[in-house]
Amino acid sequence: MNQALVRREDLNVDNTLIQNIAAYSLQDASYWSFKGRSKRNHCHGLIQYPAMMVPEMQGELIDAIQSVDPNITTVFDPFVGSGTTMGESMMRGLDFVGHDINPLAILACEVKSGPLYVKKLNDKISDLLSAIELSNSNEVAVNFKGIDKWFLKEIQLELSSIYLAIKAEPSKWARKIFWLALSNTVRSTCNSRSSTYKLHIKSEEQIEKIGSAKVIFKKNLLKSFENIKAHKEMLTKNGHLKRSKSVSKVSIKNVDAKLRKKSKQKFDLLISSPPYGDNSTTVTYGQFSYLPLQWIDLSDINEKIDPSILSYQNAIDSSSLGGSLKESEDKRLKLINRSSSLDICIEKILKVNPENIKKLVSFVYDLDLSLKNAIDELRDNAYMIWTLGNRRISDIEVPLDKIMRELLESRGCTYVYEIERTIPSKRMASRNQIASTMGKESVLIMRR
Numbered sequence: 001m002n003q004a005l006v007r008r009e010d011l012n013v014d015n016t017l018i019q020n021i022a023a024y025s026l027q028d029a030s031y032w033s034f035k036g037r038s039k040r041n042h043c044h045g046l047i048q049y050p051a052m053m054v055p056e057m058q059g060e061l062i063d064a065i066q067s068v069d070p071n072i073t074t075v076f077d078p079f080v081g082s083g084t085t086m087g088e089s090m091m092r093g094l095d096f097v098g099h100d101i102n103p104l105a106i107l108a109c110e111v112k113s114g115p116l117y118v119k120k121l122n123d124k125i126s127d128l129l130s131a132i133e134l135s136n137s138n139e140v141a142v143n144f145k146g147i148d149k150w151f152l153k154e155i156q157l158e159l160s161s162i163y164l165a166i167k168a169e170p171s172k173w174a175r176k177i178f179w180l181a182l183s184n185t186v187r188s189t190c191n192s193r194s195s196t197y198k199l200h201i202k203s204e205e206q207i208e209k210i211g212s213a214k215v216i217f218k219k220n221l222l223k224s225f226e227n228i229k230a231h232k233e234m235l236t237k238n239g240h241l242k243r244s245k246s247v248s249k250v251s252i253k254n255v256d257a258k259l260r261k262k263s264k265q266k267f268d269l270l271i272s273s274p275p276y277g278d279n280s281t282t283v284t285y286g287q288f289s290y291l292p293l294q295w296i297d298l299s300d301i302n303e304k305i306d307p308s309i310l311s312y313q314n315a316i317d318s319s320s321l322g323g324s325l326k327e328s329e330d331k332r333l334k335l336i337n338r339s340s341s342l343d344i345c346i347e348k349i350l351k352v353n354p355e356n357i358k359k360l361v362s363f364v365y366d367l368d369l370s371l372k373n374a375i376d377e378l379r380d381n382a383y384m385i386w387t388l389g390n391r392r393i394s395d396i397e398v399p400l401d402k403i404m405r406e407l408l409e410s411r412g413c414t415y416v417y418e419i420e421r422t423i424p425s426k427r428m429a430s431r432n433q434i435a436s437t438m439g440k441e442s443v444l445i446m447r448r
């Protein structure tokens with residue numbers, strides 16, 4: 001077929017897609033902010049994870065793409081986090097592949113993906129709660145550097161009773177649900193503040209107010225049960241459940257996006273939200289997960305998880321995008337002329353604080369490697385939906401949306417559309433000298 005004709009056809013499809021997406025906000029310019037219209041319930045209520053996307057928004061974007069590209073069967077998210085895109089894909093009966101470097105994200109996605117044996121789960125929860133009620137551990141079941149700093153002794157003993165009772169549960173699918181409820185419990189019973197994702201010790205008064213881990217765990221587990229039940233009901237209602245399992249084939253892998261990991265299949269649609277900068281100065285997903293992961297049997301998440309990822313509290317963050325500042329000058333040279341917006345931003349920051357360039361360059365370099373790996377996994381003409389935030393460095397805005405667009409264009413992808421939305425309540429890193437918070441994000445739509 002004539003190449004020009006193919007191109008024109010693609011452009012027509014893009015134009016229809018743009019019209020369909022624009023139609024949502026015709027009556028209400030702030031439509032995509034989802035203020036007061038978004039709820040994290042059913043599978044989306046199973047974990048509190050930093051910088052989660054709005055489920056309804058991702059769902060509506062999938063619908064818009066499907067309306068112009070009805071042959072979509074597989075969705076890919078290389079930075080899957082808590083699995084917002086996965087939950088919305090499952091709601092539509094789509095197959096899904098998700099990757100993340102953080103084992104806690106993998107656990108959350110595995111629980112969301114099922115199986116959803118609600119009746120059996122109900123019985124297992126009763127047994128587990130009775131076992132925990134009866135057990136009074138007088139030995140601490142786990143050990144790691146800083147345990148006495150981050151947990152009161154009585155909390156360590158209560159968490160140990162829960163930990164040992166979960167280990168005694170024979171079914172792995174049930175243990176995973178219990179570990180996830182325990183991870184939420186660890187976050188609320190540790191001595192680190194809940195107002196920040198970074199590990200930051202609470203005041204003495206706040207520590208005195210920490211409640212019983214057993215009581216909090218019970219509450220969390222019962223809430224998880226309700227969410228799993230609702231998730232199952234939603235899938236049944238949508239006709240996407242068969243014998244307590246979602247009809248979607250779901251695969252979740254603990255993978256570093258910047259390293260090559262070739263899949264056997266080509267995906268039809270990419271929906272993702274990468275980090276907006278290096279973890280240490282934007283969102284510390286690793287520090288957020290460090291304490292919960294110490295109380296989880298990692299082999300239940302994945303036999304291959306390298307335990308060194310928990311050897312110190314910054315280990316996950318250092319392996320994440322932009323975590324290594326090594327050879328930053330080389331990285332800068334390799335990025336030059338790939339994105340004019342990046343070049344301009346580097347020049348501006350150089351004038352104010354040259355040291356901060358290393359962080360920006362290392363992050364964009366890793367992001368670019370991840371983009372290359374991600375687009376290699378897509379079929380021709382596959383759409384990509386990237387939710388992105390423009391952070392500030394040295395009080396200068398880093399236009400990640402423009403940088404991403406230019407990097408993707410330099411790899412042969414086509415720009416389709418961009419939505420800008422205000423974030424009503426997304427919790428971001430607190431202001432510090434290097435980065436500052438933001439109240440807007442962009443949704444960049446491109447085509448491979």
Ligand SMILES: C[S@@+](CC[C@H](N)C(=O)[O-])C[C@H]1O[C@@H](n2cnc3c(N)ncnc32)[C@H](O)[C@@H]1O
Pocket residue numbers: 049050051052053054078079080081082083084085099100101102105255256257258272273274275276285319320321
């Ligand atoms: C913005 S969050 C994704 C949140 C997700 N969209 C949600 O709704 O929960 C970005 C994710 O990228 C992950 N990440 C950071 N560096 C990574 C890397 N090198 N490889 C894979 N995942 C990485 C983080 O662990 C985090 O879960």
